[in-house]
Amino acid sequence: MNETNLILGIVGLPPESARNCTQELHPIPNGEFKKSLNGDLLFLKASENKKYKSIISCRDVNFPIIDSIWIGSQINVGCIQNLWQSIEAGQQKIRLIRPVVKDSINVLNTAGDSIKFNFNDGSNEVELLKKYNEKIFVSFRPWLIMTVVDFSFETNEWNMNGSWKIVLEEV
Secondary structure: OOOOEEEEEOOOOOOOOOOOOOEEEEEEOOEEEEEEOOOOOEEEEOOOOEEEEEEEEEEEEOOOOOOOOOOOOEEEEOOOOOOOEEEEOOOEEOOOOOOOOOOOOOOEOOOOEEEEEEEEEOEEEEEEEEOOOOOOOEEEEEEEEEEEEEEEEEEEEOEEEEEEEEEEEOO
């Protein structure tokens, strides 16, 4: 049994090191906000890139094995955090915006009922088995290629527990 859904590509997660993990995903700004002469707030895009920063933290007994990573290392991250996309009414297919962690896709209608679908791993597409006259929602855990920006460990000596945190940015 896994203690977590988190997958860190080259980092080991020994027993009792990754229970109660949390993951934050933040969009990395691809431009900056400026005020016009009239006082309107404008966003000046530098690029069309849509990348994420992630902060993963965990409080447990042990720490992950990090002997093969350091700041600047690239790792594959099978996220805990889900991303959502929608399929418009009348459409049957959507290409997901990131590669998918195996068996993490859920497809729901507006009432929250599960919808049957096929997933083509090669094209990263979800295809509904029939058309619906309502918007359909697709949830999945993404695989992200990320660079280690920072990490830290904390230990409480008397309680014999600790915590760790890793900060990553999508490549």
